[in-house]
Amino acid sequence: MDIKDKLKYYRQSAAEEVKAKQIDIHLVNLTELLHGTLIEKETLPVILIESYQAYTPDESEYLAQKKSNIFIPLLTKNQFTKPIPLSDILIFDLETTGLAGGTGTYPFLIGFGLFEAGGIRTRQYFLPDFGREISAYLDMRSMLKNTSVLLTYNGKSFDYPLIRNRMIMNRVDNPFEAHAHLDLLHPARRLWKNTLSSCSLDNIEEEIFLFGRWKDIDGALIPSAYFDFLQTGVSEKIELIISHNQQDIFSLARLLLYMDQTESGEYGYPRSVSEVSAILDLAVSTANFDKIASLMIEFTQRQRKVPASTLMAYSLLLKRHDQWPKAVGIWEVLLNRGEEILFSFEELAKYYEHRKKHHEKALEYTNRAIQYIDFINELKEDAKLDEYRQIFTHRLWRLNTKIESR
Structure with a gap:
């Protein structure tokens, strides 16, 4: 019609x-x-x-x-x-x-x-x-x-x-x-x-x-x-x-x-790993720490890795709530897994420079980040990596200045 x-x-x-x-x-x-x-x-x-x-x-x-x-x-x-x-x-x-x-x-x-x-x-x-x-x-x-x-x-x-x-x-x-x-x-x-x-x-x-x-x-x-x-x-x-x-x-x-x-997830009801991951992301976004803890345990029991993007978001949540040891642990886990490497190097460098005042440790992570960027750039040039290099180079200069002035 x-x-x-x-x-x-x-x-x-x-x-x-x-x-x-x-x-x-x-x-x-x-x-x-x-x-x-x-x-x-x-x-x-x-x-x-x-x-x-x-x-x-x-x-x-x-x-x-x-x-x-x-x-x-x-x-x-x-x-x-x-x-x-x-x-x-x-x-x-x-x-x-x-x-x-x-x-x-x-x-x-x-x-x-x-x-x-x-x-x-x-x-x-x-x-x-x-x-x-x-x-x-x-x-x-x-x-x-x-x-x-x-x-x-x-x-x-x-x-x-x-x-x-x-x-x-x-x-x-x-x-x-x-x-x-x-x-x-x-x-x-x-x-x-x-x-x-x-x-x-x-x-x-x-x-x-x-x-x-x-x-x-x-x-x-x-x-x-x-x-x-x-x-x-x-x-x-x-x-x-x-x-x-x-x-x-x-x-x-x-x-x-x-x-x-x-x-x-109660009463033995089965749910897929992707569904657990989605629920975990929501728990992180709403700062539901109890739910995050139980879902992390479920990932461990299933012998599955929590997605790197979720760990990143969770680490920043912990950072905002001054739960620094847990946040540092996540950044180190990401480095060991070879995921979100530059993010983890940067967060660890900031943590040791500003929170712990351990400038030598911050310098170590900064140097490792620059070495990693140079290695990747040899394989394939990337404008984003150049931006990261400038950030870490500036941090390197600042840390050396602080160490030398002591």
């Missing part, structure tokens, strides 16, 4: 609004086909579809151990520093008439998920035509009363701004306004940006959860499929869209549990 067809359809819809207020047999049949319920709140009715998916046995056992609380302060960069009861979480996902957002984009399927004792309960509001949003917005209020955290995937950039603006345009109070917003796209990138080709939800399903969707509809085709339904009334693709949205909600729930298991 091109822009002319869309405008023509919108004009026809506005002209027939009075007629559409009557619930016709086609809408009743569609509701039965989708196994839904007609909801009418002061305006045109919408179709409410409810479904349920039980937790796996492993998920049930894990949640029993965790007392149904989620705690992921590292993956959320301390946005959530206290455990979140699952009962406080509302999963939220939209299907819309466009993928770019903006005032011309309408939500036609508004999906929610709630964590219950045995699984995930979904509630989806399907709008079989335009002009029906208000019934959905009014009906969902009762469901939101007992929740305080909105769980989405890329919802901060797309789903939430869109529905917020639609509520404003329809003069409906925003029931999400007081909710904290946990967008799992950002924790997913922090966890897998160096290992996955894409952090899209469907790619995480395939590469992390190891399953592919059966009889699914491509998300990029959903807007055109809805417009086809408006023109033809054929609901086959609508059923696929509803199933697609349900799976998004179930996968979001599963992803949240997976992230909690991965960050905690």
Whole structure:
């Protein structure tokens, strides 16, 4: 449907609004086909579809151990520093008439998920035509009363701004306004940006959860499929869209549990070395020393080396907190491993010159750095190495001056 067809359809819809207020047999049949319920709140009715998916046995056992609380302060960069009861979480996902957002984009399927004792309960509001949003917005209020955290995937950039603006345009109070917003796209990138080709939800399903969707509809085709339904009334693709949205909600729930298991590392839950490394980087960036210590032990137990970039960042954190012996130990480890050599030489030279006032030791590291630079430059000239040489040469002059003046 091109822009002319869309405008023509919108004009026809506005002209027939009075007629559409009557619930016709086609809408009743569609509701039965989708196994839904007609909801009418002061305006045109919408179709409410409810479904349920039980937790796996492993998920049930894990949640029993965790007392149904989620705690992921590292993956959320301390946005959530206290455990979140699952009962406080509302999963939220939209299907819309466009993928770019903006005032011309309408939500036609508004999906929610709630964590219950045995699984995930979904509630989806399907709008079989335009002009029906208000019934959905009014009906969902009762469901939101007992929740305080909105769980989405890329919802901060797309789903939430869109529905917020639609509520404003329809003069409906925003029931999400007081909710904290946990967008799992950002924790997913922090966890897998160096290992996955894409952090899209469907790619995480395939590469992390190891399953592919059966009889699914491509998300990029959903807007055109809805417009086809408006023109033809054929609901086959609508059923696929509803199933697609349900799976998004179930996968979001599963992803949240997976992230909690991965960050905690408790109860024998396996996590990959790359995931442990990502969690360690987050622990360093948030100065969580207890978590750093436990993750360092895990690397040792697995007989794996902590990445040099992580050790660099950790050493600078220790330096800022005046934990000099530990920082020096890391710089010496990096030298022994032959990694981040110039960084380590420079930090050790600064430490012995300024902290210990041991100028001869600082001079030793400075000379070793210059020798290393000259050796590498013989193999391949590098402008960056020349800059380093100037820095170390100046330090060499200053140290010699200090030693001679004593």
